Structures are given as C-alpha cells and as structure tokens.
Amino acid sequence: MSRLASRVIALVGVFVLTITGLVTASVAWAAPQPEAGTVLSTTDITDRRDAKVAGAGKVIAMTYLSEDPKGQLIPVRGTVMIPAKAPRPGGWRVLGYAHGTAGLGDQCTVTGRMGFEGRYDDWLGPWLKDGYVITATEYAGIGGPGVHAYLDGEVSGKNVLDSVRAARTVVAQQGGSTSSGYITSGASQGGHASLWSASLAGTYAPELTNVGGVASSPPVNIADYFQLLRPGVPPVAVPDYVTYFSYVMAGLKVARPDLDVDSYLTPLGRKVVEDAKTLCYPNQGRATRGMNVGQLIARPFDQGPLIPALREATGVPTSGYGAPMLVQQGTLDPVSFAPLTTQFVDEMRTDGADVDFRQAQAGHGLGAWAETEALQWSNAQQWPGR
Known part of the structure; x- marks a missing residue:
C-alpha cells in the first residue's frame, strides 16, 4: 500500500470516529431526562385482599418518581383508586391523599391495604362514591430507597403533588380521564403534607389546577x-x-x-x-x-x-396558598396543640390565605366525619369546567 493511500485511510478513519462521536454526543444530549411524576410501574391489585375501599372500581399500585431530601428523583410507592362511578363531564376529580403517621420503615406501608376490615370505607369511601380518583403516596423512603424523612414538609408535599401527576397517567392507561383540578387532604402527618402541597402547588405543579387543600390536626410550629x-x-x-x-x-x-x-x-x-x-x-x-x-x-x-x-425542616409556610384551605382542629388535641394551630391560621390569613378554620371538641383523631365534612367543602369549591 502506498504512503498516500495509508494517509487517506487514516483520514477517513478519523472522520468516521469524529462523526460517530458527534452523533453519540447529540443523542445523549437529546435523550429525555426523567421527570417528577413519571410512572415507573403499575400493578392491578383490585382483587387483592384488603386493597379495595368501598366505592372503588379498580385499585392500582404504582411506583413513580419524586424527590428525596437531597432533591434527587427516586422511586416512590403509591396507590391509585379509580371510582366505580362514571366520571363527571371533563373527567374524574382527583384527591391527593396524604396518610397519617404509620412509621418510617419499609414495612410501614399503608396505601395498598386501605381496604383492611373496611377501616377506610367511612373515611375515603364517600370520595370514591362521589366520583373522585384517590391517589395516595407512601412518601419517599417508605417501601423504597432511602429512609423516610418524617415531617420534612417540602419532600412530602412534592411526593403528594407528584402522585397526582402520576395518577393522571395511571387513569389514562386504564382508559379513563381526569380533570386538571385536584384537591389534597390529610390528617396529622398527612395534614402537614397537605399544607405543604398546597403552598407548593403554583410553583411546583403549575400545569395542574389546585382547587384547594384540607389539613386536619396538622403538626405546625x-x-x-x-x-x-x-x-x-x-x-x-x-x-x-x-x-x-x-x-x-x-x-x-x-x-x-x-x-x-x-x-x-x-x-x-x-x-x-x-x-x-x-x-x-x-x-x-x-x-x-x-x-x-x-x-x-x-x-x-x-x-x-x-x-x-x-x-x-418541619416548619410550614404561611404564604403561597393560591387556593382556599380548610383546616380542622380538635381543641383537646394532645399532639398538635390547638393554640399553635390557631396561631398558624392567623398567620396564614395575615399573609393573604383564604382559610376556613373549624374547631371541634375532640382529640388528635377527629374521626370519619372530618373527611365527610372535607368532601362537602371540596364540592363547594370552583372546579375546572364547572
């Protein structure tokens, strides 16, 4: 082979390697990045013992992406309950449910067994029977990678909002449709998470319509x-x-x-x-x-x-609420003290929040009546397409 031919072959090789490198870099640069709320997996658990709450037509266990305390997206577990009732025009409304304290360990999951002995039938059943999809997060670190950062409000608030995003995908996969409107609700730890979700809604999930938020017995201050x-x-x-x-x-x-x-x-x-x-x-x-x-x-x-x-880590914002809030509080609560909740609500109102504050002579667990009251309050709000 002549020296000229060798040089030509070498130059062609360099050209091919350069083009290959540029194409590879371009593909890598263009590769879609994972987004919060992306559904990673789903399993239909409708027929599984203890999975079904009264009023649910289907129950889907899901894993979706949401943030951990480091701000990294990790797999988070949750459950989506789809009503047996036909949707309203415009799709089912969505309730982002934040469960109360169950523990931090991987075995302390709640959402896949809410049908156990009918314990949630009186609590969440009315929402399903009224045509709400319920999406319930386990929170980052419970049943998944990492350790749960209990009462880290920003993390749990984002976990709830991402579960709403994920639920809309899951419902679509099942052939249904949801409204862009959603509401959050929870008691105790869940009330804390619901407040954080509502305060973050406008900036973290602006593509959705936050209709309101409910917080019962929230640990504030x-x-x-x-x-x-x-x-x-x-x-x-x-x-x-x-x-x-x-x-x-x-x-x-x-x-x-x-x-x-x-x-x-x-x-x-x-x-x-x-x-x-x-x-x-x-x-x-x-x-x-x-x-x-x-x-x-x-x-x-x-x-x-x-x-x-x-x-x-645990403080709750008093501003940033773009939708009405319902706060329910027991005057005899030995964990989330009524005077601190009253002070917090006063600060929210001073900062411009629209808060309906209701107190009852009760302890920390307000009972199923609080969720029934929350459902009535939710239906009185301004929903998209109404």
Missing part, C-alpha cells in the same frame, strides 16, 4: 414546643408521645445529616430513635410504653443548632 424540652422534661409518660418524638428526631437526622442529633440524646434516647427507623407505629408504641420524653434527652434542645434546623 412544632419547634416552638420542642425548644422547651430538656433533661427530665417532660417527666411524665404521655401515651404514644415518645413514639411521635422518636419519629421527629429520626426524620430530622435524615433531613439534616450534618446535624449531630445524637449529642442531644441519652443512650436510651439514641436507641429509641434508632429503633424508630424501622419499627412501625404500633410496635414502636409497645417498645416505648412507660417511657417519658425527658428520659431521652441529654441536654436542652434550645442550645445550639437543633431547634433552628428542626424549624427549617
């Missing part, structure tokens, strides 16, 4: 009373309060790994908080029976960075 905690205080055992405390501390450790939470805890406190990562609510309650929070604390919580970090 919890840093205000956690800052009173110190060694030996409180000195009495309050039923389930150690469980709640342990979940808050475990969630803070996930949300703020840079914070030395253990330095505020006694050896017993560290064990209880470590157990909270895996023990679901009933088991953690049994494991901590007879303990009091004061036993778990090694130094005052108002010293150092703990309270500012807790306030940042």
Whole structure:
C-alpha cells in the first residue's frame, strides 16, 4: 500500500470516529431526562385482599418518581383508586391523599391495604362514591430507597403533588380521564403534607389546577414546643408521645445529616430513635410504653443548632396558598396543640390565605366525619369546567 493511500485511510478513519462521536454526543444530549411524576410501574391489585375501599372500581399500585431530601428523583410507592362511578363531564376529580403517621420503615406501608376490615370505607369511601380518583403516596423512603424523612414538609408535599401527576397517567392507561383540578387532604402527618402541597402547588405543579387543600390536626410550629424540652422534661409518660418524638428526631437526622442529633440524646434516647427507623407505629408504641420524653434527652434542645434546623425542616409556610384551605382542629388535641394551630391560621390569613378554620371538641383523631365534612367543602369549591 502506498504512503498516500495509508494517509487517506487514516483520514477517513478519523472522520468516521469524529462523526460517530458527534452523533453519540447529540443523542445523549437529546435523550429525555426523567421527570417528577413519571410512572415507573403499575400493578392491578383490585382483587387483592384488603386493597379495595368501598366505592372503588379498580385499585392500582404504582411506583413513580419524586424527590428525596437531597432533591434527587427516586422511586416512590403509591396507590391509585379509580371510582366505580362514571366520571363527571371533563373527567374524574382527583384527591391527593396524604396518610397519617404509620412509621418510617419499609414495612410501614399503608396505601395498598386501605381496604383492611373496611377501616377506610367511612373515611375515603364517600370520595370514591362521589366520583373522585384517590391517589395516595407512601412518601419517599417508605417501601423504597432511602429512609423516610418524617415531617420534612417540602419532600412530602412534592411526593403528594407528584402522585397526582402520576395518577393522571395511571387513569389514562386504564382508559379513563381526569380533570386538571385536584384537591389534597390529610390528617396529622398527612395534614402537614397537605399544607405543604398546597403552598407548593403554583410553583411546583403549575400545569395542574389546585382547587384547594384540607389539613386536619396538622403538626405546625412544632419547634416552638420542642425548644422547651430538656433533661427530665417532660417527666411524665404521655401515651404514644415518645413514639411521635422518636419519629421527629429520626426524620430530622435524615433531613439534616450534618446535624449531630445524637449529642442531644441519652443512650436510651439514641436507641429509641434508632429503633424508630424501622419499627412501625404500633410496635414502636409497645417498645416505648412507660417511657417519658425527658428520659431521652441529654441536654436542652434550645442550645445550639437543633431547634433552628428542626424549624427549617418541619416548619410550614404561611404564604403561597393560591387556593382556599380548610383546616380542622380538635381543641383537646394532645399532639398538635390547638393554640399553635390557631396561631398558624392567623398567620396564614395575615399573609393573604383564604382559610376556613373549624374547631371541634375532640382529640388528635377527629374521626370519619372530618373527611365527610372535607368532601362537602371540596364540592363547594370552583372546579375546572364547572
């Protein structure tokens, strides 16, 4: 082979490699990026024991993408319940349901077994019978990668909104259609998540129409009373309060790994908080029976960075609500204190929120009547196409 021919072949090789590299780079650059709310998988569990709530025609377990505390998209589990009732003109309305405290561990899932012994029939059944698709998230870290950051409001709020996005895809896959309008609702931890969802709706999910939000017994301003905690205080055992405390501390450790939470805890406190990562609510309650929070604390919580970090992670915005809100509160609530909720609602109103605040002589669990009241309130709002 002549020297000229060798050079020609070499130049052709370089040209081919360059073009191949440019095409590969172009394809990589153009490849679609995963988006929040993308459905990764679905399973029809309608006939599975304990899956079906009264009024549901189909029940679909799903995995979808949503954010974790680091802002990364991860697989999150959830369940979509499609009504047996035919949709309204314009499609079924959507309820983004945020469940209450069940635990942080992977086995502490709730949404795929809401039909157990009819426990949710009185709570969520009326929504289904009225023609609402219900989408319920497990929250990031429960039954999926990572550890659940309990009461990290921004994460749970986005998890709820992404479940609404995902539910619309799931319903379409099943041959149905949904309205662009949705409402969120939840109690306790779910009330906290529902508030965050409503405050984020306009900026995080602007393609959807947030009709309103419902929050029952929401834990707001919890840093205000956690800052009173110190060694030996409180000195009495309050039923389930150690469980709640342990979940808050475990969630803070996930949300703020840079914070030395253990330095505020006694050896017993560290064990209880470590157990909270895996023990679901009933088991953690049994494991901590007879303990009091004061036993778990090694130094005052108002010293150092703990309270500012807790306030940042768990605090709820008082502004940003572009749709009406219904807040329900028990005056005898031993966990989410009525005076703190009243103060929070006053701040929301000062910041321009439209809040319907209703109180009842009740404790932390308001009962199924609260969801029935929420449904009536929801139907009175302005829905797209109405």
